[in-house]
Amino acid sequence: xxxxxxxxxxxxxxxxxxxxxxxxxxxxxxxxxxxxxxxxxxxxxxxxxxxxxxxxxxxxxxxxxxxxxxxxxxxxxxxxxxxxxxxxxxxxxxxxxxxxxxxxxxxxxxxxxxxxxxxxxxxxxxxxxxxxxxxxxxxxxxxxxxxxxxxxxxxxxxxxxxxxxxxxxxxxxxxxxxxxxxxxxxxxxxxxxxxxxxxxxxxxxxxxxxxxxxxxxxxxxxxxxxxxxxxxxxxxxxxxxxxxxxxxxxxxxxxxxxxxxxxxxxxxxxxxxxxxxxxxxxxxxxxxxxxxxxxxxxxxxxxxxxxxxxxxxxxxxxxxxxxxxxxxxxxxxxxxxxxxxxxxxxxxxxxxxxxxxxxxxx
Numbered sequence: 001x002x003x004x005x006x007x008x009x010x011x012x013x014x015x016x017x018x019x020x021x022x023x024x025x026x027x028x029x030x031x032x033x034x035x036x037x038x039x040x041x042x043x044x045x046x047x048x049x050x051x052x053x054x055x056x057x058x059x060x061x062x063x064x065x066x067x068x069x070x071x072x073x074x075x076x077x078x079x080x081x082x083x084x085x086x087x088x089x090x091x092x093x094x095x096x097x098x099x100x101x102x103x104x105x106x107x108x109x110x111x112x113x114x115x116x117x118x119x120x121x122x123x124x125x126x127x128x129x130x131x132x133x134x135x136x137x138x139x140x141x142x143x144x145x146x147x148x149x150x151x152x153x154x155x156x157x158x159x160x161x162x163x164x165x166x167x168x169x170x171x172x173x174x175x176x177x178x179x180x181x182x183x184x185x186x187x188x189x190x191x192x193x194x195x196x197x198x199x200x201x202x203x204x205x206x207x208x209x210x211x212x213x214x215x216x217x218x219x220x221x222x223x224x225x226x227x228x229x230x231x232x233x234x235x236x237x238x239x240x241x242x243x244x245x246x247x248x249x250x251x252x253x254x255x256x257x258x259x260x261x262x263x264x265x266x267x268x269x270x271x272x273x274x275x276x277x278x279x280x281x282x283x284x285x286x287x288x289x290x291x292x293x294x295x296x297x298x299x300x301x302x303x304x305x306x307x308x309x310x311x312x313x314x315x316x317x318x319x320x321x322x323x324x325x326x327x328x329x330x331x332x333x334x335x336x337x338x339x340x341x342x343x344x345x346x347x348x349x350x351x352x353x354x355x356x357x358x359x360x361x362x
Contacts, residue, residue, distance in 0.1 A: 025333040032253040050344030057348030076113040079106035105338035115303035122171040123296040155326035167303035204324040229263035236267030254335040288354030297353035
C-alpha cells in the first residue's frame with residue numbers, strides 16, 4: 001500500500017488575487033444594485049461554486065484536456081444548437097439554456113472549448129504554420145463566431161473569435177499573414193456591416209462616433225457613463241454616494257457599466273487599485289505560460305489569458321466611449337452566473353496547465 005500523499009495542484013498567487021477581485025466585486029455590486037442584498041447573495045453563491053470548480057478543474061492533468069478537446073467542442077456546439085431550438089427568447093435574443101429555475105449562457109463554454117481544441121490541433125505542427133492549417137483553423141473560428149453572433153450576441157461572438165485567433169497567433173503565425181488578414185478584414189467590412197450586424201448593433205457603432213446626436217436615446221449610455229467616471233475625481237464620491245448610479249441615470253449598473261459605478265464612487269485611486277489586481281493576474285498567467293511543461297500548455301494558457309485580457313479591455317473601452325456598447329461584463333465584478341463560472345473554469349484550466357510538470361527520470 002502506497003504511503004504517497006496525493007499532491008494538490010494550487011497556485012496561491014492566482015487564488016488569492018482572484019479571491020480579492022471577486023470579494024471586491026460583491027462589494028461594488030451591493031452599491032451598484034442600490035443595496036439589493038438578494039442580488040449580492042446570489043452572486044456570492046456563484047462565486048463559491050466558481051471557486052470549488054476552479055480548484056477541482058485545476059487538479060486534472062493537462063493531457064485530459066488534450067484528449068477530450070474534440071468532445072468538449074462538440075458538446076459546446078451541441079448546446080448552442082439546443083439554445084437555437086429550445087432556448088427562451090429574451091429581449092429578442094436566444095442565448096440561454098434553461099433547466100428548471102437555472103439558466104446558462106451556452107456560448108460561455110465555447111470560449112473555453114475553442115482555444116483548447118485549436119491548441120491541441122496546432123501544438124505539434126511544424127513551424128511556421130502552413131497555409132492549409134491556417135485555413136482550417138480560420139474556418140473553425142469563423143463557424144464558432146457566426147453561431148454565437150447569430151443569437152444575436154456580437155460581444156460574446158467577438159470574444160469567442162479572439163480566443164481562437166490568439167491561439168493561432170501564438171502557435172507561430174507570421175506577421176505577413178496578419179497584415180494580409182487585416183487588409184481583407186477592412187475590404188470585407190461592408191459585407192460584415194450588412195450581413196452580420198443587426199440594426200441595433202449598427203446603431204451602436206454609429207452612436208460611438210457621435211453620441212451627442214441622440215443624447216436621450218442611443219447616446220444616453222455612453223454619455224452617462226462618461227459623466228459618472230469623470231465626476232468621481234481622485235477620491236470618488238464615496239460608497240453608495242454616486243449620483244449617476246443611485247439616481248438611476250446610469251444604465252446597466254450591475255453588468256456592463258459597473259466600472260462606471262466604481263469610477264464615480266471610488267475615483268481614480270479606486271480604479272488604479274482595481275486595475276493593479278487585474279495586471280497582477282495577467283503577469284502571473286504570463287509567468288505560468290512561459291514555465292509550462294510543453295507547447296500545448298503554453299498555447300492554452302496564452303490563449304485563455306489573452307481572451308481574459310481582451311474581455312477586460314473591451315469592457316473598459318466600452319464604458320469610456322472608445323468602443324461601441326456590445327454587452328461585455330467586467331471580469332469577476334459584473335453580475336452574472338454564466339460568465340463568472342466560465343471565468344473560474346478558465347483559471348482552473350490555467351492553473352492545471354501551469355502547475356502540472358512532467359516527472360524527470362531518476
